[in-house]
Amino acid sequence: MDSSLESSSSSNGMPVRCCRTCKIIVIGDAGVGKTCLTHRFCTGQFPSRTEATIGVDFREKVLDIEGEKVKVQLWDTAGQERFRKSMVQHYYRNVHGIVFVFDVTNPISFRNLPLWMDECRQHALGPDIPRALVCNKADLVTSTITSVLIEQARHLAEVHGMSFYLTSAKGRKGDQVDSIFVTLAKSLKSQRSQSVNECVLQCRSESFAIPAKIIIAQESKKKWACIC
Ligand SMILES: Nc1nc2c(ncn2[C@@H]2O[C@H](COP(=O)(O)OP(=O)(O)OP(=O)(O)O)[C@@H](O)[C@H]2O)c(=O)[nH]1
C-alpha cells in the first residue's frame, strides 16, 4: 500500500490542509498483544476480547507533531504463520516504521525476535527505518525471571539501535503505549526534515541543474511519499 496525500475541504470547497501518512507495521509472535496495543493507542481502550488476527487489521490515528498533522497508519499483522503467509509481501511494502512486540510472560516470543528481524532484512528493510522493541504485558511482571528477560530485551534494543518500551495494553495508563507510536512518528518527521535540509544544501552546492523544488519533492517521496 502506498502512503497518500490526503486533503480535507473547507466550507468553500477548497482544500485546507493535507496530512502525511506513515505506515508502521507491528510484528511479533501470536498472542503477544499486537492487536491490543494498536487498539489501545487508537481508541484509548483495552479490547474486551480479541481473536487471532487474520492477514492484517488496519488502524489509524492522526497526530499533531510540532504543528503538523501526521496520520499514523498501523498495520496490525497476524502472528500465526497460517494467517500471514499470503500477506507477507504486502506487510513490508513502503514501510516507514517497525514495531517488534514480544510478551514478557512468554520467553519464546523474545527468542523469536531475531527471526522477525531477519524477515524484515529479507524484505529490504534496512536499519535506517526507525524501529521500536516492545515488551508487552508489563502488568503481569512478577518474578525475577521476567526482570532478567526485560534486561536482555533492553540490551537487544540497544545493540540494534531501537527504542525500548515496557508496556501494558491493559494497564490503567496508556502513556507508554502512546509513546511507542508518537516517538516513531516524531523520528520519521525529523528524518524527513533532515533529508530535505540535506537536499537544500546539495542544491546550493551544486549547479542548480535541477530545480531545487523537484529534488526536494523526490527526496521527500522516498521517506513519506507525500509532500505538502
Ligand atoms: N494482561 C495482559 N494481557 C494482554 C495484554 N495485551 C494483550 N493481552 C492479552 O493477550 C491475548 C492476545 O492478545 P492479542 O492482542 O490478540 O495478540 P496478537 O499479538 O494480536 O495475536 P495474533 O493476532 O494472533 O498475532 C489476549 O487474550 C489479550 O487480552 C496486556 O498488556 N496485558
Ligand SMILES: [Mg+2]
Ligand atoms: Mg492480533
